[in-house]
Amino acid sequence: MQHAAHTQAPGWKAEMRETLRLAGPLALANLLQMLTYAIDVIFIARLGSQELAASALAVALFGLIVWSLQALTGAVAPIMAAEIGARGPALRPVRRAMRMALWLSLAVSVVGIALCLLIGPISRATGQDLAITAFATSYMWVLVWSLPLMVITGVQRSFVATLGRPIFATAITAVGILINAAANYAFIFGNWGAPALGLPGAAVATFSTSVAIVAMYALAIRLDPRLHRYRIMGFFWRPDWQRLAEIVRIGTPIAITVLAEAGVFGAAAFIMGRIGALELAAHTLAINLAAFAFQVPFGVGQAATIRVGYFYGARDAGGMGRAGWMGIAIGTGFMALSGLAMIVAPELLLSAYIDVSAPENAALVSTASALLLVAAAFALSDAVQSVAAGALRGLKDTRIPMWIAIFSYWVPGFGLAMWLGLATSLGASGVWIGLATGLTVAAALLLWRWKTRERLGLTQRSGER
Known part of the structure; x- marks a missing residue:
């Protein structure tokens, strides 16, 4: 079969x-x-x-x-x-x-x-x-x-x-x-x-x-x-109204999670604009590089949803665990390499967008390189939270992960970004430290939920809970 x-x-x-x-x-x-x-x-x-x-x-x-x-x-x-x-x-x-x-x-x-x-x-x-x-x-x-x-x-x-x-x-x-x-x-x-x-x-x-x-x-x-x-x-x-209702029930929290994450990055751009045009330009370059790298763990998260979903349907708790943890390991491993590249060769990465040797770009390269240092930590947390959320979706668990995302991105994440960016000398780096903190909190909470999935009853199919 x-x-x-x-x-x-x-x-x-x-x-x-x-x-x-x-x-x-x-x-x-x-x-x-x-x-x-x-x-x-x-x-x-x-x-x-x-x-x-x-x-x-x-x-x-x-x-x-x-x-x-x-x-x-x-x-x-x-x-x-x-x-x-x-x-x-x-x-x-x-x-x-x-x-x-x-x-x-x-x-x-x-x-x-x-x-x-x-x-x-x-x-x-x-x-x-x-x-x-x-x-x-x-x-x-x-x-x-x-x-x-x-x-x-x-x-x-x-x-x-x-x-x-x-x-x-x-x-x-x-x-x-x-x-x-x-x-x-x-x-x-x-x-x-x-x-x-x-x-x-x-x-x-x-x-x-x-x-x-x-x-x-x-x-x-x-x-x-x-x-x-x-x-x-x-x-x-x-x-098939029952099936339609199931898609809406599972999908609506995923859509709200997407809005919460996109919203916090959009809001971060406005904070950067308040700090200065140079900082906003550096943020735009760094976020583009981070977004490009993120497409890999995003794909791994999509795969984890499907792999965990197969075992969830088969009522194979061991298979669910293997599929989820393997996805998290692959996504995090790739982003560890990406983060290393951001630390070791920021100018090489930025050269895809601007002439890093031009004197008029010196300040922009310096500011963007400082943001890429923070982005290295940011990348790891982003991979973990993305793939862990994907694995939980395979268990049709989306409502609590949605609340985790909203809280993490907007309370510790955006709150710290605003304070560090506008009220301290950290400026642009402070905004990114705030964003990285929000992603790290989300990663920790989603990882905890994935780890305790059996105790929480998430591995039992909906009708069996």
Whole structure:
């Protein structure tokens, strides 16, 4: 039976192999997704600073909403994993879970679009330049049509990864980069007979890429025998309200956790702006490097959710423990190497963004290098809390981890960041010490919850608790 391949991992070595097989393609897909955003920036920057600022403003809101909605609908992954672990291949339960996740994607996308279209009032309320606000609004009016497609893509990705085909996510994201670059080239500047649309052309490129990615996932699912046997579009009109409620119950705390974490980093940028323009620029560089490195433990966390979910469905407590601890070890090990690079070679890392040898950048390099020293500790804690949260999601445990995240990020984290950043001589480094403290508290509490999972009754399936 299919689930046997997923759940009969007899030891640590086999578990490491299975986790890496799943996490590797997912982490690479995450890194490629960041490259997609970078390509947008490269093309838009050629239009001018106002257009670039406007796109950054729009993408900040759009990205937050898309990421949150993908986190909500992504709760389908541990649900499908548990069904496969319990009675693989579990054709009907997995099909119903996918159907309800797709229904939910369409429903929440309506809300997401409405929120994105508030970009104009939000920009005016926060005192943004009127010309930049106008550019951001025109860009967003086209960009929002990509939102439902991106949320659906998240569900498709959960399906192929849970069914043991994570490489499809990597390959499709890679092809998407090429389509996005070509579409940007065509629609922004009017090449290859396309109209020259300027900034809205970048949004047309994003929409075109999103359509292509949904279609590529649909084609891959149709052509792969293991995936096609689930016939996920069969009886699409039939509701399963109980399954829909389960996705919402598990997914809503994940979405709120994403908002809490993204919110605290957004707030940190505002503190940096209060300290000075140099500090804000250094923060932007350092946070970009940290975010790039984070894509690997983020992928490991996604893999841990699925691996733990298989054993949770199979009622194998030992397997759950191995899967979770192996994910935590792999994620932390990678970030230990990343942290070492931040300590030993900060200028080499920063050279990807700026000319570190230019005299006019000396102060920026110095400030950013100091932040990367703090980021080394920050990176370890971020890996532990991310993968531990992923492992707990495999047990369908999301509500208490949500409260842990909100408390950790906003009380010790943001509170200390504000005090050290604005009321002491530490300045920018103080803000990052605060952020690192919040992540460390979250890591410690989530690790404790994972360690005591059996005592807390988390390893028993929902109906058995």
